[in-house]
Amino acid sequence: MTDIALTADTTFRPGTSDAEIEAAAAKAARNRRRTVLFWRWVILFVLLGGWEAGARLGIIDEFFFSRPSAIWERLVDWVVNGTSEGPLWLHLWVTMEEALVGFALGSVTGIVVGIALGRNRMLSDIFSIYIKLINSVPRVVLAPIFIMIFGLGLASKVALAFVMVFFVVFANAFQGVREADRNLMANAQILGAKGWQLTRSVVIPSAMSWIFASLHVSFGFAIIGAIVGEFVGSRHGIGLLINIAKGTFDAAGMYAAIVVIMIVALAAEYLMTLVENRLATWRPAPLHDTQ
């Protein structure tokens, strides 16, 4: 049910059939996709090629910046033989577990508290000051405290990921509830919605786009929480790999770890977009008539 994409600058001669117009539009769309893809690859090759050449010619200091081929070899080595600290998958899994558990707990709590305070003026007036207060603490300074309280294992990283995620999701859920259309609320109430029905059928759906926007960024925050926690103290995880690489002045190892994290974060972002599109079929599709 999308509109036919027609380039705005095309005029068809009189008597052009629908089929011809559709074919032309499909062709234009294909060409466009190809151009975009082409330039994306060109930019990637220029950047990586420049880096590699610069490193080999001595313009870029390999000691600090490594080079793409060395990073690639390190990645292959990690995947095939494992790292010096054990299999790569173990570290990746540990970091993911910390981030995912922290993300799940943080976002669920954020949504619930955000909606509860958003729906209740009195509660929000009372608690807003405390939330501002805690929110003003830079999250990473909590890492040593959590490690002291929860130890070197999973719990301390989950706690850090949780506080990173919670406030973002909370703030958005709260705002989303506050922005719920008063007309829709009144309509639902007059149609017969009471208490929880009203929350479920109007408040939550209208807050949903706000909440999703926050989930997008906050998964990245959960990974940050997990990795910072691992820097400060851990026995496993990608953060530990980066820490060890730093200790041995192993630039390739550090960049390889970063690449692993990048891939994970991109995959998560992709999944999230997929879920969101499934849930938001009701939203108008963006119009395609200007190219």
Next chain:
Amino acid sequence: MPAIEASASPAVELINVSRRFLTPDGKSMTAIRDFNMSVARGEFVAVVGPTGCGKSTTLNLVTGLARPSSGEVRLFGGPVDGIDPRIGFAFQTDALFPWRSVIDNVVAGPLFRGKPREEAYAKAREWLARVHLSGHESKYPHQLSGGMRKRVSLAQTFINEPQILLMDEPFSALDVQTRVIMHDVLLGLWSEAKASVIFVTHDLEEAIALADKVYVLTAGPATVKSVYPVALPRPRVVAEIRYQEDFIALSRTIWDDLRDEVERGAARDEAVAA
């Protein structure tokens, strides 16, 4: 209260109702004052008045979404206590749930009120057929034209079989042709349902074409300035009625009355803006 008296009492009664608001700087502002109105069962009442005079505020008092500062609102002889299930409301702006399909919008009321799903959906399909929207069940509101959305809204409201129907400038956002079609749809539905209607509008011709009685309000604070009975025979065809002699005569009489208030309202708005 004796049963006989209750069954004879009007559908809606506003008795000396006033409503004040607190402005942002803490002052009290009167939106409606000493407002008296009585709508008989099955009667179609139209309310016209200058913008901002307090029409929407008045309707909100009848729904129970807001309470009067003084005076009393009665429905079928009883006091208003919370949102009354016998009331249906048609909004000026789009109040369909954008995340629900057409059929899920229409079925909302019965489901909120605890009807079984099967029954509710069967009834919703029936109502969609009545407003000529069969085949559009699974579309979302943004995929419909303004007139179609309005018909979904009407189905959504009528499916609850309200005994009192409040309409707040429901067709003002539609183009003229669509509006005339909607008038006929509304009159058709109303003549079957026999609900009591309060129809707020700023369009005097619309008011006369639809209603049994036209209330003219003063510029804010709103009170009833005058009431005009409309003796045009029913069933009416809205597209043609506006060319009849007595329609034109009546609309001239009421407009003379209304114009003073519109001018007074505009003058007041300018004074506030200055």
